[in-house]
Amino acid sequence: MKKLALHWQILIGMLLGVIFGFIMASVNGQDFVMKWVDPFGKIFVKLLKLIAVPLILASLIKGISDLKDISKFKNMGLRTIVLYIITTVIAITIGLGLVNTLKPGKGITKETVSMLKDKYSTSDQAQTILINAKQQKEAGPLQFLVDMVPDNAIYAMGNNKFMLQVIVFAILLGLCLLLVPEEKAKPLKDFFDSLNEVVLKMVDIIMLFAPYAVFALLASVVVSADDPDILLALLKYAGVVVLGLFLMICFYMILISVYAKKSPFWFINRISPAQLLAFSTSSSAAALPVTMERVEEHVGVDKEVTSFVLPVGATINMDGTSLYQGVAAVFIMQVLWPEGLVFSNQLMIILTALLASIGSAAVPGAGMVMLVIVLEAIGFPSDLLPIALALIFAVDRPLDMCRTTVNVTGDATVSTVIAKSLGKLGEPHIKNWDDNYPVK
């Protein structure tokens, strides 16, 4: 007998979680959900994050040290960066095109603005976002390059925030393994090879809990959602973001079908557990181990490509986030600062949202912090910033779930396209314990 495919199990878990959340919200059971259900979702997210650093380290070092020469790495690195930039610019352009044509800001009345302002502009969350954004802004334009280089490898590995530093260290180590005589490199290569295999097995084990964990995650999202009146007022704005994200997914599917010559439905089917986790956790970093496993084993992209393209993508390529930033910035201007809606500002949004998506951390809510920087770059009046955030706060979590799904899909698509261009897209090799494993 075949077990139900993993993505169906996860989908059922999500659906039941939403239903349970609504039932509990209607009987005032929010407290129960947050105390007794939510912790299981948190444990799952922690477990996924737990394996991110060892997985990146092992698979990147193994991937690079398997390359036959360094020029191949240069080639792949260049293609990755260029494609990531192109897809991000396309995403922002789609977002700006939609928000300027559909004008979601037009429907927002003065009463709605003041209701949102009263509820959110002085909230702790809004203040934290503004403080975080200020810290980010005070750093110089090249600070992100400085931040990428670790001064202590062990320290970098000790904090998921320093994922890019771990990547830099792993690339350096992998490249040096190529440069030393083979017999010297072999023990270390074998070690990382073995570590990689073991960590991938950990992904399998953790994923056995995924259907239950998404139940917990979605139930807690539902019970902590805002009241329906507020959500309704922002429906048009949220609709524009979701429409843009949907168009972005269509764009990826075209790339997959035209360039990688694979069926888009087959592709989505293969990577869907990673997408569903991105949706449930709102964190590309948490979904990363699963994305790597799915793209490598289920799509058939060579490890040389996934090990580099996916971790780098999770940290710097956020198409969904940048599309959202474009829409949110213009929506806010439509409501609060119509005189700022000039062409030069829209160009500036493309540039800053591109940089902001590179700088956004792959964690829930990061896109909103960087949105403040986008707004400041176009000269948005700073006294209106708390009101600007208040305007979009209520729907940020559901939109975060959707944009994170697009972020992860974008990374998976780009890695498949790059693999195809380098002749590294082979046949899937699904291992034991994975999806569809037979039950005795």
Ligand code: ASP
């Ligand atoms: N949550 C997003 C991610 O992890 C980032 C964001 O848009 O807030 O990809």
